[in-house]
Amino acid sequence: xxxxxxxxxxxxxxxxxxxxxxxxxxxxxxxxxxxxxxxxxxxxxxxxxxxxxxxxxxxxxxxxxxxxxxxxxxxxxxxxxxxxxxxxxxxxxxxxxxxxxxxxxxxxxxxxxxxxxxxxxxxxxxxxxxxxxxxxxxxxxxxx
Numbered sequence: 001x002x003x004x005x006x007x008x009x010x011x012x013x014x015x016x017x018x019x020x021x022x023x024x025x026x027x028x029x030x031x032x033x034x035x036x037x038x039x040x041x042x043x044x045x046x047x048x049x050x051x052x053x054x055x056x057x058x059x060x061x062x063x064x065x066x067x068x069x070x071x072x073x074x075x076x077x078x079x080x081x082x083x084x085x086x087x088x089x090x091x092x093x094x095x096x097x098x099x100x101x102x103x104x105x106x107x108x109x110x111x112x113x114x115x116x117x118x119x120x121x122x123x124x125x126x127x128x129x130x131x132x133x134x135x136x137x138x139x140x141x142x143x144x
Contacts, residue, residue, distance in 0.1 A: 009052050011094045018059035022067075025060075055095040058087055062099050065106055074110045081107055082119060 009017070048056070061080050068077035081103045088100040107118040 009048070009055075011098070014052065014055045014095055015059055018056045018063060021056065021060050022063040051093075054087065055093065058084060058099050059095060062102055062106075065103070069106050069109055072113070074114055077106065078110060078118070081110075085119070 061084050065077045065080035065084065068074070068080065084099050084103045087096070088103060089096045090100045091097070092100070110116070111118055
């Protein structure tokens with residue numbers, strides 16, 4: 001029993017769990033409306049760590065975004081991609097990196113289809129800020 005509790009899910013297991021959740025979620029309809037129920041019930045995630053639950057949810061949201069892109073529902077897809085972008089990182093876990101790069105690819109596809117540029121990542125904004133601040137100080141010193 002202790003082995004089961006200490007064991008972490010592999011990236012593949014997390015993706016499979018999210019995919020099963022996505023398939024169940026996307027096929028549950030009553031009178032033509034999607035039913036928002038937890039496909040595994042409340043006990044399915046009790047053995048997962050908080051990080052594993054976060055990663056399953058992250059992949060699940062990525063799958064929803066990919067589906068919305070395939071249906072050309074770009075506005076909704078962008079919202080899901082933004083949510084994923086808040087959590088995913090190019091220097092995090094394997095799941096984080098996978099989601100991060102797939103989000104970028106889906107966002108590029110939306111940009112190509114719509115011509116509307118995607119949101120600028122926070123890291124880029126911070127680097128632009130420091131670049132601007134450095135350039136501003138450099139030019140002020142020249143003028144003074």
